[in-house]
Amino acid sequence: MTIADRLTLVTSPNLEKQESQELFVYQPSENNYRLIHQIEGRWRIKIERIYDDPDYANNLQYLLESSKYVNKVLINTAAKSLIIEYDPDQVSPQRLQNYIAVSLEEADRGESLPIKTSSESSSHDINYWERLGIPIASLVLAIIALPLELPPLLVGGLIMMACLPAYGRALEGITEEKQLTVDFLDSLAITLSAAQGHFIPPAFMISLIESGEVIRDVTARSSERQTLDLLDSLGQYAWIEQDGVEVQVPLKEVQEGNIVIVYPGDLIPVDGKIIRGQALIDQCKLTGESVPVHRTVDDEVFASTLLVEGQLAILVERTGNNTRAGVVVELMKAAPVHDTRIENYAAKFANIAVLPTLLIGAGVFAFTGDLARATAIITLDFGTGIRVSVPTAVLAGLTYAARTGVYIRSGRAIEMLAKVDSVVFDKTGTLTQGNASVVDIQPTVEGVAPLEILCLAASAEQGLTHPVAHAIVQQAQQLNIDNKTCEEWNYCVGLGVVAKIDGRQILVGSSRFMKNENIDITASEQFKTGGVSLAYVARDGILIGVIMYADPIRTESPGVITELHRQGISTHMLTGDVQRVADAVAQELGMHSNEVHAQAFPERKVEVVQELKSKGKTVAFIGDGINDSAALAYADVSISFAAGSDIARETADVVLMDDDLSGLTHAIAISKQVMDIVYQNAFIVGIPNFGALVIGVLFALDPILAIVINNGSAILAGLNGLRPTLGADKKTYRQETVIGLTQ
CATH class of the missing domain: 2.70.150.10 (Calcium-transporting ATPase, cytoplasmic transduction domain A)
Incomplete structure (x- = not known):
């Protein structure tokens, strides 16, 4: 029998509407899939497995969206449901049903399919041919000019064309910034060298300069947070x-x-x-x-x-x-928008030397009348090497980070991460796992074992989508506890469940549910501590135990906090939860009480970030919810998870792709290494050029030798900039934990 044949249509017993509606149940060996709501153009399917298996959910979404008949697929793992929007004019319900059935089976084959991500162009819409075509062509022409005896006017003209962007930046510096920039110095050196018939050095120089500018632009973030629309989500x-x-x-x-x-x-x-x-x-x-x-x-x-x-x-x-x-x-x-490219260190380091270099070159020419000697001095700027090596180091860092599960969107994020001295964390889903989990079970009467309480609760709550019910059922499954059959069953939304098991009435639910059913829960008061919440279990009108659950702390969170403190980075926690829960989490993580802000709405989160920045702190904010997006935008550098909300993920400068908080310390380590290399390259470029400059003033220095020194140091610094790609694997603080319960 095919998978489509195993798909049967039944009538829903739970629809409040009077009109007839249909749903299907697909039953392979272990899973149950149900169409719980159907309107023309839109189906909602309940699939238990997508709650626990993100790979299966991704595969299923990919397969369904691959159909030309399906317009949109929305997955809500918390509700264990999948919504399909389709064109009813293009496909019949039966055909769509069969396609869904096949997709359900194909998604279970264990082969990972591509993950849907936001459309960010890796090339950032840079036209490489337009930017680098003429400089490279001029270099090739300069190399072959001598053996082919090409007209000097042709070669020199092409070099001048390649230098047009540099001329434009130099003019912009004069007219807008009111200063002579390194682009002016480079343009002058290239022009004078080419005018003297030396073609290869200036062609090589302009190729290096423009390559550096392109690489720097590649480090820019391509997506704009201003385009985000809440209605889209x-x-x-x-x-x-x-x-x-x-x-x-x-x-x-x-x-x-x-x-x-x-x-x-x-x-x-x-x-x-x-x-x-x-x-x-x-x-x-x-x-x-x-x-x-x-x-x-x-x-x-x-x-x-x-x-x-x-x-x-x-x-x-x-x-x-x-x-x-x-x-x-x-x-x-409304948050401020920054240039996301790596800072122009060529301008920062070299612009201050432009005027002195020009004056020295003019002085040498005035005293010697030797234009070649003056050209050599002008050629020895400090910008060419920085232009190439700094963006190369940043791009190498971005590449290595992506390879190890950390997506850093821009060069500016690298700079800010290296300077961070305060990290502000959202609590739920960031420092914690963001879902309920059983942490302990305590009997309230003698003769009842914890595992018996768990068995009764799991038997009563099996099939519910409530996160606490799911946590209880999952805990029972992990301990290989077989569920018992419910002879009778009734669920009250938001309160609890009443079931008849082995002929006895079982109640599982909240304190309000117990009080409504006249169950005395005073014996449970001793267990209300810290960040733990209680699910109550009663049998035949008597409370027999409580199941303690909490949003458990990520196993890697303590290690990450400890490492940040070791580096002298202060940590702060913001949460919409009550103070009691926030304090309990902070205490477990070793955070100070004055660093905890409970019941913090989005506006308060922004205030905390701005207060820290006003004190001169460089602030990183990490969160995954819509309520975090404003604080993410105001922080110096923002971090989220790949599984976070769309708005938080698109706002973030850094995305942790492996859902592992250890990626934060890893990103900081990469950024510090990159910035160390940036300053190393300043010395690699500066020392040879400064030495040659001194020689050029005291003695005659050939222009070609000057360009060799200038470009050679640039290449050496560029090679040093590749070092981040040799980094080791990411260090993770994540640990495996097992909850142990006794008989």
Whole structure:
């Protein structure tokens, strides 16, 4: 039987609508896939596996998006759901169903498919032929000119054409910066050398200069954060209720006063108030809260948050950039924008020597009348070597970092990372794993073992999408505990579950759920400590134990914090969580209490970054949520994870591709090495040129020898700039942890 044959259509038992709707269940040996909502042009499928298997989720998304019939695929791992938008005029439901079935099987073959990333051109739209074609052609022509007896006017003219960009920069320096720059000195040296019939040295010199300028431009960041649009991350359409009927409309047409309908797995597209339904909502990316919150009628909900369970009708109060998330994006766009290229060290080091060099050259010519000798002195500038070697070192650092899982977007980020003396961390998803995990199980009555409590809770909560339920079920699976059969089962959204197991009533849920069911939970008070939350388990009306869960700290976080402190870098933590949870995490990481800021909204995060900068600190901010994007934009250097929100990832100067916080210290180490090489190259270029300059003043120095010294030091410095590519593998502080429970 084919995989398509195993795909069967059934009627959904949980739809509140009166009209008939269809869903499919695909059942290979181990997995269950279900179409939980279907509207023409849009299907939502529940797939348990995408929560735990990012490679499978990526493969499935790639395969589905490869179809010409599929317009868009959205994956929400927290809700274990996948949304497919397709063109109903181009493909029938049956054909799409079969394509999905095949994709589900192909995604499971274990072969990694390309990862979808944002479109950033690696070439940064640089026309290499336009920038380097004429300089290289002039060098080739200069080399073959003598044996072929080419007209000097032809060779010299081509060299002058190659020098036009340098002439332009020199003129810009005079007219706009009101100074003689190194480009003026280089242009003059090339022109005088070519005028004397020496073609190869000036052609080689202009080739090196323009190559350095191109490499420096390559270190620029190609993406512009100003182009980010919040609406892009929320989808193109929303479902609104009109006269009792759901209608799909473009999201930009949704207005205040409309009623928006939101289903599990969808991002809420507006700010508003719930008028019908109740749901579990993941607000982590917006507020930093580590655990989903329960919301019901009259509660406020926010755009860009994820509806995990339930179904809501929302009265629209704010849309687009007026939403809370939109304000964060606007705040981010208002942040200062910097030139993302590596600083022009050629100008920094060499411009100050331009006027003295010109005066020395003019003096030598005045006293000797020897134009060749004066040309030799002018040729000995300090800019050519720096122009080549500095961008080469930066590009080598960027390449090595990318090879080891750290994507540094620009040369400026390298510079800032090397200077960083303060690092500000978001907590949830950055210092912590960003998901609930069982940390302990404590009985509250005698004769009940922790594993028995875990077995009953996992049996009752199997199949739920709530993050805490998932953590409990996953812990039971890791300990090879077999779930028991539920004879009866009922789930209350946001509260808990009631099940009948082995003929006895089992309740698993929150403290509010227990109080509603008249369960005494005073025996659990002793376990409410630190950053731990409790899930309560009762049997036949008596509390038998609590399952302690938390958003666990990343195993590499303590090592990263310790290493930063060792380097003299101060650390700060910002979180939307309550002070109790924040203090517990800080204590475990060895951070000082005055470095912790709890219940910090996006505006407060920006304030903390600006306060540190006002004290003269060079600030790095690392976070992964929408609520972090403004602070990321205001920081001197911003860092996020590849798995972070789209806005945070696109705002960041550095992206940790391996989801490993160790990449932060690795990026800092690379940046410091690159900047050390930059200053080394200043000496490699400066010492030979300065020595030759002294010789040129005291004795006659041949112009060709001067250019050899100048260009030779540039090549040597350029080779030294390649050293970052020889770096060792990234050091990781990540460790494996196992939770042990006794019988």
